[in-house]
Every structure is written in structure tokens, then in C-alpha cells.
Amino acid sequence: MSSRVTSRSTRTSQLRTRAAVLAAGLGASVVLGAGVAAAADASPAAGTASAVQAQAAAQAKAAKNAAAAKAKAQEVAKKKAAAKKAAAAKKAASWMHPVKKYALSAKFDQAGGMWAHKHSGQDFAVPSGTNVVAAHGGTVVKAGGNGAGDGPAYGNAIVIKHGNGTYSQYAHLSRIDVHVGQVVTTGQHIARSGNTGNSSGPHLHFEIRKTANYGSAIDPVSFLRAKGLSL
Secondary structure, X not given: OHHHHHHHHHHHHHHHHHHHHHHHHXXXXXXXXXXXXXXXXXXXXXXHHHHHHHHHHHHHHHHHHHHHHHHHHHHHHHHHHHHHHHHHHHHHHOOOXXXXXXXXXXXXXXXXXXXXXXXXXXXXXXXXXXXXXXOOOEEEEEEEOHHHHOOHHHOEEEEEEEOXXXXXXXXXEEEEOOOOOXXXXXXXXXXXXXXXXXXXXXXXXXXXXXXXXXXXXXXXXXHHHHOOOOO
């Protein structure tokens, strides 16, 4: 009787041990499976987060590059505007030839039978109809026939007053394209050359004066050379 009880007790103990081992194994499997599942679930989330971060970084870099490009463009535009303004200021302060592609003919203070006194300006030999421009910016104070009031010898003429108190005169014109009181800029078209008045051939008679009237002229060639022009 005692032997049976012992044997049954032993088998019962072994069954319990096997059950405990199986339970432990099953629990470990469940835990391991849960961990793998959790890892699997976490992997897409981590990838999405990395993609979002990369996109944000790319957008930030693009925005930075765009801002830098805009700043550079603004700086270039600012420099161009400054250069244009400086060029305009330089042009406004400069003097230029009243005609292009000319030949110098009668000179200032030259004696001859063509003039009651000595020649009062510099003649630029050019074909009739040549473009005549303002040698410097200023205000037209005389314009018209009869030398614009200085006498018929000048033919059609213009006188411009400049900001520095100097006057320039343009004579023997075939056409006058400005009027008294008009403000002109350096290089602006004012007339067409011609052969009007006391003239032996088509040319532009050019004077630099101290006043608007005849009798106050100075050597225009020396004056223009002092302004940096070669004739």
C-alpha cells in the first residue's frame, strides 16, 4: 500500500514538473512573440519619422538657399541702381561735343573778311541736317532767326544757359527743335546744322560765352579741353 502511494506521488510530481516546464515555455514564447510584434510595429513608425525629418531639413535648406539668392539679387539690383545713378550724375556734370564726325574749320579769334571783327567761336564743318546736341545741360534762353537776337550773320541760333554761369551758342542752323525756357540735358537733341546767315558752307558755329549776348565769347576749344574733351 505504501509502495503504491509513493509511486503515484512520484508520477504526480513528474506531471506537475512537466506542466510547469510547458507553461514556462509557453509564457516565454508569448513574451518573445510580443516583443517581435512590438519591434515590427515600431519599425514603420521610425522610418516615417526619419522621412519627415529629412523632408523638413530639405525644405529648410531650400528656404535658406532661396533667401540667400533673393538677398544676392537685391544686392546686385542695388549696385546696378547705384551705378546708373552715378553714371547719370557724371553725365549731368560733364560736357560733350555738340556734333559728331566733324572737321574743325574757322577757329576762335581768327581774322578774316567773313567777320566784322575776329571770329567769335569755333566752326565744326558738318553736312546740313547733322544732329546738334546740347554740349551741357541747362535752360534755353534764346532760340530763333536773326541769330536769336544777336544779328542776321548767325542765321538761326540757340543760346543755352548752364548752371555754372556759362552759356553755349549754336548758329547757322537749318532747324531749331527747342524753345525759350526749355530745360535740356547733356547730349539732348536741340537742332539740325545748316548754312543760314553769313555762312560760306554748311557747318555749326559754336560759342562759349560769359553772358547770353554777343561780345562775351571765350575760346571754346580751350574750354572744352579743360573739361576733358579732345577736338
